[in-house]
Amino acid sequence: xxxxxxxxxxxxxxxxxxxxxxxxxxxxxxxxxxxxxxxxxxxxxxxxxxxxxxxxxxxxxxxxxxxxxxxxxxxxxxxxxxxxxxxxxxxxxxxxxxxxxxxxxxxxxxxxxxxxxxxxxxxxxxxxxxxxxxxxxxxxxxxxxxxxxxxxxxxxxxxxxxxxxxxxxxxxxxxxxxxxxxxxxxxxxxxxxxxxxxxxxxxxxxxxxxxxxxxxxxxxxxxxxxxxxxxxxxxxxxxxxxxxxxxxxxxxxxxxxxxxxxxxxxxxxxxxxxxxxxxxxxxxxxxxxxxxxxxxxxxxxxxxxxxxxxxxxxxxxxxxxxxxxxxxxxxxxxxxxxxxxxxxxxxxxxxxxxxxxxxxxxxxxxxxxxxxxxxxxxxxxxxxxxxxxxxxxxxxxxxxxxxxxxxxxxxxxxxxxxxxxxxxxxxxxxxxxxxxxxxxxxxxxxxxxxxxxxxxxxxxxxxxxxxxxxxxxxxxxxxxxxxxxxxxxxxxxxxxxxxxxxxxxxxxxxxxxxxxxxxxxxxxxxxxxxxxxxxxxxxxxxxxxxxxxxxxxxxxxxxxxxxxxxxxxxxxxxxxxxxxxxxxxxxxxxxxxxxxxxxxxxxxxxxxxxxxxxxxxxxxxxxxxxxxxxxxxxxxxxxxxxxxxxxxxxxxxxxxxxxxxxxxxxxxxxxxxxxxxxxxxxxxxxxxxxxxxxxxxxxxxxxxxxxxxxxxxxxxxxxxxxxxxxxxxxxxxxxxxxxxxxxxxxxxxxxxxxxxxxxxxxxxxxxxxxxxxxxxxxxxxxxxxxxxxxxxxxxxxxxxxxxxxxxxxxxxxxxxxxxxxxxxxxxxxxxxxxxxxxxxxxxxxxxxxxxxxxxxxxxxxxxxxxxxxxxxxxxxxxxxxxxxxxxxxx
Ligand SMILES: Cc1ncc(C[n+]2csc(CCOP(=O)(O)OP(=O)(O)O)c2C)c(N)n1
Ligand SMILES: [Mg+2]
Numbered sequence: 072x073x074x075x076x077x078x079x080x081x082x083x084x085x086x087x088x089x090x091x092x093x094x095x096x097x098x099x100x101x102x103x104x105x106x107x108x109x110x111x112x113x114x115x116x117x118x119x120x121x122x123x124x125x126x127x128x129x130x131x132x133x134x135x136x137x138x139x140x141x142x143x144x145x146x147x148x149x150x151x152x153x154x155x156x157x158x159x160x161x162x163x164x165x166x167x168x169x170x171x172x173x174x175x176x177x178x179x180x181x182x183x184x185x186x187x188x189x190x191x192x193x194x195x196x197x198x199x200x201x202x203x204x205x206x207x208x209x210x211x212x213x214x215x216x217x218x219x220x221x222x223x224x225x226x227x228x229x230x231x232x233x234x235x236x237x238x239x240x241x242x243x244x245x246x247x248x249x250x251x252x253x254x255x256x257x258x259x260x261x262x263x264x265x266x267x268x269x270x271x272x273x274x275x276x277x278x279x280x281x282x283x284x285x286x287x288x289x290x291x292x293x294x295x296x297x298x299x300x301x302x303x304x305x306x307x308x309x310x311x312x313x314x315x316x317x318x319x320x321x322x323x324x325x326x327x328x329x330x331x332x333x334x335x336x337x338x339x340x341x342x343x344x345x346x347x348x349x350x351x352x353x354x355x356x357x358x359x360x361x362x363x364x365x366x367x368x369x370x371x372x373x374x375x376x377x378x379x380x381x382x383x384x385x386x387x388x389x390x391x392x393x394x395x396x397x398x399x400x401x402x403x404x405x406x407x408x409x410x411x412x413x414x415x416x417x418x419x420x421x422x423x424x425x426x427x428x429x430x431x432x433x434x435x436x437x438x439x440x441x442x443x444x445x446x447x448x449x450x451x452x453x454x455x456x457x458x459x460x461x462x463x464x465x466x467x468x469x470x471x472x473x474x475x476x477x478x479x480x481x482x483x484x485x486x487x488x489x490x491x492x493x494x495x496x497x498x499x500x501x502x503x504x505x506x507x508x509x510x511x512x513x514x515x516x517x518x519x520x521x522x523x524x525x526x527x528x529x530x531x532x533x534x535x536x537x538x539x540x541x542x543x544x545x546x547x548x549x550x551x552x553x554x555x556x557x558x559x560x561x562x563x564x565x566x567x568x569x570x571x572x573x574x575x576x577x578x579x580x581x582x583x584x585x586x587x588x589x590x591x592x593x594x595x596x597x598x599x600x601x602x603x604x605x606x607x608x609x610x611x612x613x614x615x616x617x618x619x620x621x622x623x624x625x626x627x628x629x630x631x632x633x634x635x636x637x638x639x640x641x642x643x644x645x646x647x648x649x650x651x652x653x654x655x656x657x658x659x660x661x662x663x664x665x666x667x668x669x670x671x672x673x674x675x676x677x678x679x680x681x682x683x684x685x686x687x688x689x690x691x692x693x694x695x696x697x698x699x700x701x702x703x704x705x706x707x708x709x710x711x712x713x714x715x716x717x718x719x720x721x722x723x724x725x726x727x728x729x730x731x732x733x734x735x736x737x738x739x740x741x742x743x744x745x746x747x748x749x750x751x752x753x754x755x756x757x758x759x760x761x762x763x764x765x766x767x768x769x770x771x772x773x774x775x776x777x778x779x780x781x782x783x784x785x786x787x788x789x790x791x792x793x794x795x796x797x798x799x800x801x802x803x804x805x806x807x808x809x810x811x812x813x814x815x816x817x818x819x820x821x822x823x824x825x826x827x828x829x830x831x832x833x834x835x836x837x838x839x840x841x842x843x844x845x846x847x848x849x850x851x852x853x854x855x856x857x858x859x860x861x862x863x864x865x866x867x868x869x870x871x872x873x874x875x876x877x878x879x880x881x882x883x884x885x886x887x888x889x890x891x892x893x894x895x896x897x898x899x900x901x902x903x904x905x906x907x908x909x910x911x912x913x914x915x916x917x918x919x920x921x922x923x924x925x926x927x928x929x930x931x932x933x934x935x936x937x938x939x940x941x942x943x944x945x946x947x948x949x950x951x952x953x954x955x956x957x958x959x960x961x
Pocket of ligand 2: 304342
């Protein structure tokens with residue numbers, strides 16, 4: 072604290088100086104802690120007297136770590152600059168080559184990585200420990216569109232070939248490099264998909280949280296492994312980026328480091344042209360309990376700042392907005408002299424000895440390896456708090472007047488010849504002008520000192536990164552009879568599939584084979600789903616245990632928070648709970664500890680609310696169960712339009728490796744869950760499950776003999792017609808509407824002498840995928856005997872038209888039309904939900920037993936089996952108004 076506050080508006084500068092001197096003396100003689108104590112006392116006293124304090128969460132626009140406290144970087148600065156320069160070069164070249172001499176316009180980004188190169192390089196050289204036999208590596212969430220820079224380093228390390236770099240964004244023929252980090256496409260390399268802005272930060276927070284959860288439960292060792300997340304300053308505007316930072320502060324996640332690459336620009340323009348993104352973020356993160364390290368200025372500013380005795384330079388730094396800072400880098404040294412330093416004659420004087428070139432070169436903190444090293448070292452030392460590093464950089468750094476800090480630099484895909492030459496010169500790449508013609512990569516021979524240095528650094532840190540471990544030791548699946556109770560009839564007792572599921576979950580947690588790995592996750596809905604019994608049984612994970620006596624402590628099922636709690640209660644926060652689920656669902660790779668997470672939520676707030684995370688989970692090869700509870704447009708009756716889900720199965724099916732089921736009976740849930748564990752954890756299939764659960768109570772029959780196979784495939788004959796009948800129909804039903812279908816069969820048989828076979832459809836989605844796969848195979852193998860879809864196998868020998876009804880949009884059941892022999896009619900719940908009784912809703916949405924019966928009769932009319940007046944008579948008898956408005960538009 073050698074500088075003084077600017078005195079421009081100071082009524083009594085001498086008095087101010089005395090106070091500042093007194094403070095300095097305390098710091099010098101008694102230390103920072105003592106100074107902190109005195110300031111706190113003064114502040115408390117002032118507050119008690121009612122004084123308005125100049126309360127600020129931000130500090131001046133300068134580096135948080137004073138020069139004298141900077142940890143100094145070990146190693147060879149020169150070697151590191153060489154490595155970084157070559158990494159920069161190849162990152163640029165691979166994007167240029169992807170867009171050269173072809174009409175494919177494959178795209179890619181240059182400017183983002185060039186702004187962040189030092190931030191990555193210092194991490195790779197000094198901090199990030201790799202995965203290997205002895206250690207679990209640090210977890211890196213890389214800014215997605217900086218991927219070329221990461222590939223470039225791997226190329227230098229010899230992990231990727233020139234051919235592979237040339238296959239950047241050319242993946243179809245194999246061995247290509249994905250545009251962005253995608254574990255699905257590069258399962259041995261990328262760990263986390265981050266390019267959908269905001270998903271990286273929220274996932275990183277929950278990753279760090281789950282890391283603590285797993286060690287608290289003694290499933291993995293608690294060590295100093297860290298989660299590092301790189302974010303763009305523009306990305307910060309995504310609600311997901313900042314939405315969970317208070318959790319990290321509250322949970323004291325010292326294993327988490329955010330690095331925000333503050334190049335002041337996003338895609339279209341400045342992030343905060345009229346303000347200062349670094350200052351804004353400092354306040355936000357500090358308020359959330361983070362350790363904030365600003366890396367604003369590079370070392371070349373140090374001597375100027377040291378000379379800034381009256382604080383005028385600081386004042387100028389504080390008053391300039393980001394739009395101006397962008398201008399200084401875009402317009403060069405003379406412009407900066409005039410517009411930045413020129414604002415005050417004293418400042419102009421201060422830099423009179425510097426050339427324009429030297430002024431231009433006054434560097435920003437994020438481009439100074441020493442400053443970055445000091446910040447990272449501080450982050451590594453920090454205890455009891457997550458750290459955010461706000462690194463000031465220049466977008467398009469090094470790309471000259473075509474790219475550096477230019478408004479459109481984000482979309483820069485190539486440099487012209489002259490700019491490329493200048494780039495080569497700046498980074499001293501040993502390629503001649505002629506050689507540049509072919510836009511070549513450059514990799515020094517293996518025995519060059521910089522190459523040896525680079526390998527040595529990585530060896531010291533345990534190997535190369537990024538790297539993802541795909542394999543894991545399979546789990547042994549419990550036998551189906553673990554769920555014996557759910558396979559039997561409930562007799563007179565009426566329960567919901569949710570209740571049945573909760574019992575299964577409880578049983579699973581006690582299982583010797585997998586019990587410890589089961590993690591129930593709820594977003595403040597446990598009571599809604601009747602899961603409060605698990606609070607006490609499993610305990611709710613809390614890093615601080617339970618510091619209070621819960622108000623319900625006298626009850627058996629009290630609200631028990633516990634340091635070793637098994638259950639996760641993530642609050643009203645579906646995105647957070649899903650991120651926790653993802654961290655657990657990928658624990659098989661990131662912790663080499665397969666976990667079986669069950670995230671249970673209102674089905675309406677799943678794929679619809681957090682669909683992008685569901686998509687990312689597929690990319691990440693997540694393994695686990697999502698449970699969409701209170702599902703069905705007419706089954707969740709009172710809650711109305713925003714709650715009643717009639718489309719989550721349509722959305723679930725958009726994720727290629729999400730297997731989805733709409734079960735009716737508890738034995739179906741049991742079969743699906745047991746088989747899911749087998750497929751995901753024993754057979755190691757890269758899929759995850761979405762299963763809807765219902766809150767309607769009814770009696771459940773025992774599992775029909777031999778039904779398990781059909782339950783898994785998506786349909787089975789639940790019941791054969793009980794009469795011969797004049798005519799016959801095939802009725803299909805799923806979820807709660809299967810029960811209306813069963814009732815409709817009774818109506819048809821008893822009142823119309825029509826025999827009705829009943830099929831329970833557990834997954835129209837799975838049936839569709841299988842049918843499409845069969846069609847595809849048949850198309851490509853015209854000379855082979857055609858294969859038969861499972862739907863066709865089930866229905867081909869059955870007489871009569873087929874009618875399907877579900878509590879989902881008609882499209883859900885309609886998907887299987889191609890494989891249904893003969894006539895097919897579908898009922899579903901298209902339209903906005905509303906509150907009422909289930910009975911009324913099913914009438915309104917036209918999926919109740921009467922509509923199912925009418926649909927069957929109409930189909931028989933269309934096949935010429937019965938006459939129109941029979942159908943019309945039934946419509947009248949069932950009290951259905953034919954002019955009733957269409958629920959789709961009501
Ligand atoms: C959810 C989402 N919206 C939009 C985009 C498109 N996009 C990719 S990069 C980018 C700008 C990023 O700016 P910033 O976060 O500041 O990163 P920088 O490139 O400046 O480091 C945008 C809008 C995206 N990838 N994801
Ligand atoms: Mg940016």
